Amino acid sequence: MTGRTIALSALAVFAVLVFGWLAFIHRVDPVAAPPVAALGSAVSGGGVTLVSDSITLPDETAALPDTPGSALITANCTACHSPEMILTQPQLNAEKWQATIDKMRGVYKAPIAPADDTALIAALTALPTQMTPGQVAPAPTAPGQAPAK
Numbered sequence: 001m002t003g004r005t006i007a008l009s010a011l012a013v014f015a016v017l018v019f020g021w022l023a024f025i026h027r028v029d030p031v032a033a034p035p036v037a038a039l040g041s042a043v044s045g046g047g048v049t050l051v052s053d054s055i056t057l058p059d060e061t062a063a064l065p066d067t068p069g070s071a072l073i074t075a076n077c078t079a080c081h082s083p084e085m086i087l088t089q090p091q092l093n094a095e096k097w098q099a100t101i102d103k104m105r106g107v108y109k110a111p112i113a114p115a116d117d118t119a120l121i122a123a124l125t126a127l128p129t130q131m132t133p134g135q136v137a138p139a140p141t142a143p144g145q146a147p148a149k
């Protein structure tokens with residue numbers, strides 16, 4: 001290798017480094033967002049326009065009937081379920097309702113006080129949709145109390 005070749009190679013490496021550095025410091029940030037213009041209820045930018053719209057939610061068609069303990073069901077269940085959902089369950093016995101309450105508490109972390117279980121089950125089984133025709137609703141129980149026998 002001649003001295004001249006070495007000098008040319010060194011110059012080439014230097015040039016690559018200089019151009020590389022210049023390209024690096026003058027690079028265009030690919031994620032720099034274009035300016036966003038707000039037009040009333042629409043926002044556009046980057047070739048996309050988002051327009052606000054309004055929707056009408058369906059009316060709640062069912063409410064819990066005013067039965068013994070229905071307020072307790074409202075307090076413990078309707079944060080997550082509509083009254084309609086509670087009212088369209090198949091007829092369950094006390095044991096099945098207890099299993100449902102245990103599942104809500106255990107699996108879905110529903111903050112249902114265990115002391116309310118008995119009163120809740122009495123309230124759930126007293127719902128008209130849970131009673132067979134002719135059945136008499138059990139006497140109301142206060143939360144935390146055993147049902148009247």
Ligand code: HEC
Pocket residue numbers: 073076077078079080081086089100101103104108109110111112120124
């Ligand atoms: C923290 C929220 C939460 C609360 C409070 C809650 N549930 Fe649920 N429940 C769920 C979720 C989540 C599911 C599973 C999805 C579904 O079926 O809607 C569920 C499912 C159910 C089901 C369907 C059957 C099953 O076993 O999955 C029934 C019946 C039910 N809940 C009844 C109740 C009753 C009665 C109460 C009040 C004592 C209650 N839930 C309170 C969250 C909750």
